[in-house]
Amino acid sequence: xxxxxxxxxxxxxxxxxxxxxxxxxxxxxxxxxxxxxxxxxxxxxxxxxxxxxxxxxxxxxxxxxxxxxxxxxxxxxxxxxxxxxxxxxxxxxxxxxxxxxxxxxxxxxxxxxxxxxxxxxxxxxxxxxxxxxxxxxxxxxxxxxxxxxxxxxxxxxxxxxxxxxxxxxxxxxxxxxxxxxxxxxxxxxxxxxxxxxxxxxxxxxxxxxxxxxxxxxxxxxxxxxxxxxxxxxxxxxxxxxxxxxxxxxxxxxxxxxxxxxxxxxxxxxxxxxxxxxxxxxxxxxxxxxxxxxxxxxxxxxxxxxxxxxxxxxxxxxxxxxxxxxxxxxxxxxxxxxxxxxxxxxxxxxxxxxxxxxxxxxxxxxxxxxxxxxxxxxxxxxxxxxxxxxxxxxxxxxxxxxxxxxxxxxxxxxxxxxxxxxxxxxxxxxxxxxxxxxxxxxxxxxxxxxxxxxxxxxxx
Numbered sequence: 001x002x003x004x005x006x007x008x009x010x011x012x013x014x015x016x017x018x019x020x021x022x023x024x025x026x027x028x029x030x031x032x033x034x035x036x037x038x039x040x041x042x043x044x045x046x047x048x049x050x051x052x053x054x055x056x057x058x059x060x061x062x063x064x065x066x067x068x069x070x071x072x073x074x075x076x077x078x079x080x081x082x083x084x085x086x087x088x089x090x091x092x093x094x095x096x097x098x099x100x101x102x103x104x105x106x107x108x109x110x111x112x113x114x115x116x117x118x119x120x121x122x123x124x125x126x127x128x129x130x131x132x133x134x135x136x137x138x139x140x141x142x143x144x145x146x147x148x149x150x151x152x153x154x155x156x157x158x159x160x161x162x163x164x165x166x167x168x169x170x171x172x173x174x175x176x177x178x179x180x181x182x183x184x185x186x187x188x189x190x191x192x193x194x195x196x197x198x199x200x201x202x203x204x205x206x207x208x209x210x211x212x213x214x215x216x217x218x219x220x221x222x223x224x225x226x227x228x229x230x231x232x233x234x235x236x237x238x239x240x241x242x243x244x245x246x247x248x249x250x251x252x253x254x255x256x257x258x259x260x261x262x263x264x265x266x267x268x269x270x271x272x273x274x275x276x277x278x279x280x281x282x283x284x285x286x287x288x289x290x291x292x293x294x295x296x297x298x299x300x301x302x303x304x305x306x307x308x309x310x311x312x313x314x315x316x317x318x319x320x321x322x323x324x325x326x327x328x329x330x331x332x333x334x335x336x337x338x339x340x341x342x343x344x345x346x347x348x349x350x351x352x353x354x355x356x357x358x359x360x361x362x363x364x365x366x367x368x369x370x371x372x373x374x375x376x377x378x379x380x381x382x383x384x385x386x387x388x389x390x391x392x393x394x395x396x397x398x399x400x401x402x403x404x405x406x407x408x409x410x411x412x413x414x415x416x417x418x419x420x421x422x423x424x425x426x427x428x429x430x431x432x433x434x435x436x437x438x439x440x441x442x443x444x445x446x447x448x449x450x451x452x453x454x455x456x457x458x459x
Contacts, residue, residue, distance in 0.1 A: 050110020106203025125205030180223030198247030252321030265441030
């Protein structure tokens with residue numbers, strides 16, 4: 001499945017070398033300062049621009065973690081020249097000041113900065129758009145594995161005041177609320193009163209995600225009277241202080257607000273829990289990205305990307321409030337409504353906290369899935385489950401012909417089996433359940449992509 005070029009292999013070999021050197025230097029502080037080069041003059045080690053969701057806390061925390069791993073001293077964060085900007089500073093053993101600049105004004109601004117040479121990394125809380133790929137074509141393929149990095153998973157939480165009596169909404173109800181078609185809480189079964197709408201601004205990847213998953217999927221547009229925010233934290237604080245307010249933000253920005261469970265299509269209502277976000281089953285789950293030029297040779301950029309993928313980096317992702325990509329076994333409650341085969345799995349086995357998904361319109365595993373192959377293999381090896389202890393279950397989106405859906409779901413599971421088999425995994429079973437148990441509506445591309453998945457179960 002994977003098709004890694006010689007350049008990509010060389011790039012990641014260099015990154016791995018730097019990362020190993022960083023770990024060695026972390027254990028041996030006296031030698032750390034030669035690990036990564038320090039640029040001449042007052043130039044920043046690197047510049048990150050884009051998503052407020054990532055740039056507010058996650059990117060600074062990852063930068064600080066890398067600096068400390070490299071043995072830099074007096075690591076600290078300082079406000080930048082404008083709101084939602086930070087400078088992460090540190091000192092070398094010789095007392096030289098170094099820094100990383102972070103500007104968090106929205107995902108789209110990161111790609112513009114990358115194109116204009118004002119940043120080495122674009123932080124985005126949604127996938128890069130076709131128009132951005134085209135605009136950045138001179139840098140190379142921004143969708144390639146060496147350019148697109150999934151550093152964590154987030155859930156778009158629907159926020160209301162803590163005293164709001166509602167527990168759940170459908171995605172269709174949510175779309176009508178934010179389109180201004182439902183104006184009173186009483187229409188949703190709540191206490192009568194005008195609904196106050198709070199949304200992120202147009203530059204925000206959070207808004208892009210909400211727009212695609214909720215509004216566009218239902219053929220709606222955001223009501224013009226919604227209050228707009230550049231900062232997710234400020235939006236959440238406002239909702240938590242307004243008994244009639246409703247808004248949306250990333251999981252790390254929930255704060256004092258209450259979250260609602262959301263259902264999409266035929267799926268059950270789901271809370272933005274860690275387990276449902278890790279598997280991306282939660283209807284409003286999303287990936288958090290860093291993008292860099294495929295030919296990037298700044299060692300600090302490559303080292304930060306490698307650090308973000310490492311166990312230490314993923315621990316920071318979780319600590320900040322997002323969902324890490326480490327693999328865990330989860331107990332799933334067996335329910336009578338489940339297909340018989342799935343009911344038996346839920347009764348006897350545990351599900352791993354990862355779903356394999358595929359490139360759009362392709363049988364190729366996407367960039368995250370290619371990395372998840374290694375993560376799952378490591379888990380199976382460490383837990384002595386390489387030999388006939390693992391089951392793969394494939395799913396498809398809704399098809400006119402149920403037999404075709406069943407075939408496609410089995411073929412997806414077989415595609416994952418081929419990759420894991422290369423690492424010596426021998427399976428207990430590989431099966432496909434067609435379009436059973438959808439986790440999203442099949443009425444839009446985003447939902448269909450989520451339903452095309454492969455789950456991993458272990459005995």
